[in-house]
Amino acid sequence: MFIDEVKIRVKAGDGGNGCMAFRREKFVPRGGPSGGDGGRGGDVIMEASQRHNTLIHFRYNPEHKAKRGEHGMGSNCTGQDGTDIVLQVPVGTAVYDQETGELVHDFKFPDERIIVAKGGRGGRGNQHFATSTHQAPREHELGRPGEERAFRLELKLLADVGLVGYPNAGKSTLISRISAAKPKIADYPFTTLEPNLGVVTVGEEPEQFSYVVADVPGLIEGAHEGHGLGTQFLRHIERTRVLAHLVDVSDASGRPDAVEDFKVINKELDSFTVGESAETLAEKPMIVVATKIDAANPEKLKKLQAHAKRRKLEFHAISAVTGEGIEQLKWALAKRVRPEDN
Numbered sequence: 053m054f055i056d057e058v059k060i061r062v063k064a065g066d067g068g069n070g071c072m073a074f075r076r077e078k079f080v081p082r083g084g085p086s087g088g089d090g091g092r093g094g095d096v097i098m099e100a101s102q103r104h105n106t107l108i109h110f111r112y113n114p115e116h117k118a119k120r121g122e123h124g125m126g127s128n129c130t131g132q133d134g135t136d137i138v139l140q141v142p143v144g145t146a147v148y149d150q151e152t153g154e155l156v157h158d159f160k161f162p163d164e165r166i167i168v169a170k171g172g173r174g175g176r177g178n179q180h181f182a183t184s185t186h187q188a189p190r191e192h193e194l195g196r197p198g199e200e201r202a203f204r205l206e207l208k209l210l211a212d213v214g215l216v217g218y219p220n221a222g223k224s225t226l227i228s229r230i231s232a233a234k235p236k237i238a239d240y241p242f243t244t245l246e247p248n249l250g251v252v253t254v255g256e257e258p259e260q261f262s263y264v265v266a267d268v269p270g271l272i273e274g275a276h277e278g279h280g281l282g283t284q285f286l287r288h289i290e291r292t293r294v295l296a297h298l299v300d301v302s303d304a305s306g307r308p309d310a311v312e313d314f315k316v317i318n319k320e321l322d323s324f325t326v327g328e329s330a331e332t333l334a335e336k337p338m339i340v341v342a343t344k345i346d347a348a349n350p351e352k353l354k355k356l357q358a359h360a361k362r363r364k365l366e367f368h369a370i371s372a373v374t375g376e377g378i379e380q381l382k383w384a385l386a387k388r389v390r391p392e393d394n
Contacts, residue, residue, distance in 0.1 A: 055108040056207040056288070059150060062169045065093025065118040065134030067195030070175035073126035074188070085189055086128050087177030091121025093198040094134030096169040098147065100159035101140035105249075107207055110139075118169070121195060124177045134171055144210045144291070150202035160210070168203065172196035206287065209247055211266035212389040214289030216321065216333075217298035218313055219270030220305070222343035224248065225372040226298065227267045230382055247288045254386045263389045266292065273316045286324045286333060294337045294388040295321075296381075301352040301369075302344040310352040311359045314340065337388060339366045341381060346371040 068090025075083025096118050116139060122131030141147075147156040147168065157166050175193030182189050215223040228234060231250025248267040255261055268285045289295065297317065301310050322334035340360040342353055353369065360367040368384060370377035 062096040063117040064169035064198030065120040067172035067174040068121035068123040068131035070177040070192040071124035088124035088129040090174030091131035091133040093171030094118030169199040172198040209288040212263040214292040221298040302347040310356040342369040
């Protein structure tokens with residue numbers, strides 16, 4: 053199951069209480085106070101992990117608590133510190149404070165670590181309160197409580213290229229053709245119910261270059277109002293450098309106008325803003341891809357190509373069945389995402 057948004061509550065460990073004790077030993081007159089300090093409470097730590105690609109492990113376990121510090125003991129013995137707990141999240145997870153909505157951290161790289169809740173400080177034992185005029189102190193401190201916080205975790209997959217378009221436009225077939233990804237492919241709408249990632253490699257060593265492509269579930273008109281699968285998966289292409297807009301130019305689509313298909317999906321992209329900025333997904337660099345040209349309606353193909361030319365958008369025509377145009381598209385996408393080519 054692909055889970056990309058969860059709410060969790062974390063509680064750092066409380067600090068242990070300081071001890072009140074006095075040294076009572078034979079041959080040790082006036083032993084004095086000997087209460088040890090309490091141990092520090094454990095922290096709650098989040099770490100970006102490449103072993104996870106979903107947040108499902110938080111779905112049925114939303115509460116996490118670190119261990120408290122042990123209380124201080126006599127003979128000036130300090131209590132043991134509480135054990136930290138480490139919560140592993142997928143790379144690409146954004147952590148938001150549930151109460152304020154503030155972004156706490158965005159995990160963009162593997163093995164990043166942050167403390168999301170600090171453990172409480174241990175209380176001081178009565179040994180610390182002895183003075184020349186107060187040699188038998190009975191004061192001691194209680195441990196401080198650990199931080200308790202609520203977070204909303206939102207996973208945004210890290211990909212260089214995002215594939216968008218109507219259901220059955222050929223996105224899953226394309227990603228299966230250009231990468232090792234094996235998405236479910238069928239001839240009915242909404243076959244893809246969760247995003248798929250694939251790694252595409254072009255060229256030969258030592259000039260070989262790889263980039264990541266994300267195939268998101270298809271959009272339909274009114275998706276921003278919740279129609280179809282809505283826009284809940286569009287966050288996964290927020291970080292992409294370029295969008296490949298796939299348009300079915302065959303008569304099998306059941307829609308007469310490929311240009312209108314392009315405009316409808318673009319309108320949905322225009323309704324989705326990227327993060328905290330005012331930029332929409334429709335403003336991202338885009339390549340128009342006519343699919344299923346092995347069974348294309350020549351008139352639909354011609355009109356879509358002319359529309360892309362008027363919009364000054366790069367255009368490619370492909371067939372995932374025959375392989376026509378696939379290599380050219382792979383190189384065109386590589387050119388858009390490779391740093392030295394930009």
